[in-house]
Amino acid sequence: MEKFNPEFFFNNLIFTLIILLACFLQISLNFLSFFIISQPYVLAIILFLAIRRLNFETSSILIILYGLLYDLITGGLIGIHSLFFLLLKFFTTNLNISNKILKKFGEWFLFSFSYITSLLITKFMFLIVNLKFPDIYAISFNIGTTLLIFPLILFLIDIPKVVFKVFISK
Amino acid sequence: MFFEKSKLYKNKFFNSLLILICLILIFVGKLDLIALRNVSSFLTDFLSPISNLVSKPALELENVIKDVQSATFLRDENIKLKNENRRLKIIETKLANSESELIELKKLLNFKINRSKIIFTGRVLNISGGTFAKTMVVNGGSLDGIKKGQPVISSLGLVGSIITVGPSSSRVLLTIDINSMIPSYLTQSGWPAIVQGENGKLLKLRFLSSEAKPIIGEIIETSGHGGIFPSGINVGKIISMSNGNYYVQPLPNPQKLRFVSILSNLKLEKRKKSIGFAPLQENQNQLNLKGFNKFNN
Numbered sequence: 001m002e003k004f005n006p007e008f009f010f011n012n013l014i015f016t017l018i019i020l021l022a023c024f025l026q027i028s029l030n031f032l033s034f035f036i037i038s039q040p041y042v043l044a045i046i047l048f049l050a051i052r053r054l055n056f057e058t059s060s061i062l063i064i065l066y067g068l069l070y071d072l073i074t075g076g077l078i079g080i081h082s083l084f085f086l087l088l089k090f091f092t093t094n095l096n097i098s099n100k101i102l103k104k105f106g107e108w109f110l111f112s113f114s115y116i117t118s119l120l121i122t123k124f125m126f127l128i129v130n131l132k133f134p135d136i137y138a139i140s141f142n143i144g145t146t147l148l149i150f151p152l153i154l155f156l157i158d159i160p161k162v163v164f165k166v167f168i169s170k
Numbered sequence: 171m172f173f174e175k176s177k178l179y180k181n182k183f184f185n186s187l188l189i190l191i192c193l194i195l196i197f198v199g200k201l202d203l204i205a206l207r208n209v210s211s212f213l214t215d216f217l218s219p220i221s222n223l224v225s226k227p228a229l230e231l232e233n234v235i236k237d238v239q240s241a242t243f244l245r246d247e248n249i250k251l252k253n254e255n256r257r258l259k260i261i262e263t264k265l266a267n268s269e270s271e272l273i274e275l276k277k278l279l280n281f282k283i284n285r286s287k288i289i290f291t292g293r294v295l296n297i298s299g300g301t302f303a304k305t306m307v308v309n310g311g312s313l314d315g316i317k318k319g320q321p322v323i324s325s326l327g328l329v330g331s332i333i334t335v336g337p338s339s340s341r342v343l344l345t346i347d348i349n350s351m352i353p354s355y356l357t358q359s360g361w362p363a364i365v366q367g368e369n370g371k372l373l374k375l376r377f378l379s380s381e382a383k384p385i386i387g388e389i390i391e392t393s394g395h396g397g398i399f400p401s402g403i404n405v406g407k408i409i410s411m412s413n414g415n416y417y418v419q420p421l422p423n424p425q426k427l428r429f430v431s432i433l434s435n436l437k438l439e440k441r442k443k444s445i446g447f448a449p450l451q452e453n454q455n456q457l458n459l460k461g462f463n464k465f466n467n
Contacts, residue, residue, distance in 0.1 A: 027297075032425075079197075090189075134301065
């Protein structure tokens with residue numbers, strides 16, 4: 001029988017808390033009227049950064065469960081966010097091309113590639129299941145705002161690091 | 171080398187299996203099973219206070235933005251409101267005359283209106299947008315007499331209908347959701363149509379007769395067909411036309427809604443409770459011979 005690994009448990013607990021907080025943050029964005037047509041996917045950005053920056057491999061099964069939970073909370077089509085999150089993880093870590101993009105162009109391009117590809121595949125599945133065309137303006141607005149917000153969130157996350165470097169390391 | 175390759179294949183197989191599981195989940199989700207609906211309503215009920223708490227900063231930020239905007243445009247808005255007030259006073263006198271005439275004519279014709287009563291008026295706890303679903307959660311549930319399928323309105327018009335009900339909260343499918351379809355009619359030209367959401371900002375007019383020529387700015391109201399929504403509720407107004415498609419701006423903006431009212435639905439209440447998720451017909455004791463049974467009764 002496998003021994004209980006406290007580090008693995010602790011890492012996944014932190015990951016769960018981050019994603020749960022991101023879920024609620026994502027829901028709260030709907031009250032802001034400057035995102036008129038659609039809201040940026042802050043949840044996708046946080047998930048991407050958690051996958052990339054946490055020092056352990058995030059469990060795919062957990063990611064499916066978070067997607068399922070998010071669908072149940074928001075009342076959306078069950079499983080659609082599981083597929084979206086799983087594809088986002090897959091395109092971020094598992095492909096050879098992801099590493100090449102990361103080395104050549106940096107994190108923002110890698111996020112753009114994985115986000116747009118996974119969103120389009122998920123949208124295609126959504127279209128097949130519903131047999132209705134969604135509003136293209138809303139999708140493009142969503143992609144645009146998400147890609148614009150990504151560097152901002154990256155900057156906010158890096159602030160403590162910069163502060164530490166400038167003030168404490170001196 | 172061999173072990174590395176076998177690990178790679180294992181990984182690929184595992185990833186494909188997970189994607190397959192997600193696809194199965196999507197199709198199972200589309201079946202709209204009662205168990206899943208119950209889990210969803212339980213989670214909504216359980217998590218709505220937390221979600222409400224987390225939404226507070228966003229709400230406050232929105233209020234600050236509104237305040238700044240209104241302070242900037244105060245003078246312009248004042249002039250606009252004065253003009254609007256003058257225009258409304260003229261309309262008011264005309265309306266008062268028409269209304270008294272209408273009441274008299276209705277009395278003469280013995281006309282009966284199916285009035286829906288407001289069951290509950292509550293606060294909007296959260297709105298889940300995103301590109302896949304457009305729903306909102308209201309702080310009233312089965313304990314307040316709310317049932318699935320009841321229409322939800324605001325002071326401006328139709329907001330949507332109830333899709334899941336928990337004991338103390340319920341979820342509303344907004345008119346802008348891709349799964350929302352509302353039987354409506356055009357108030358000026360009188361043509362019936364279906365107003366469908368597109369998961370975006372606007373609604374689309376569908377199944378409109380080829381003879382119909384809608385007017386830009388024309389108001390759309392619910393027709394009452396199908397028995398889900400009562401007739402005469404404002405849905406929106408036609409704002410644009412492109413490639414033969416007419417687009418409707420919903421009158422209530424979901425992002426600005428703080429309170430909504432839930433109406434009773436007499437037709438739905440008369441129907442017996444169906445068991446299962448499939449739209450099966452209820453068992454009838456007599457043979458369903460269209461046109462003949464009516465005479466037999």
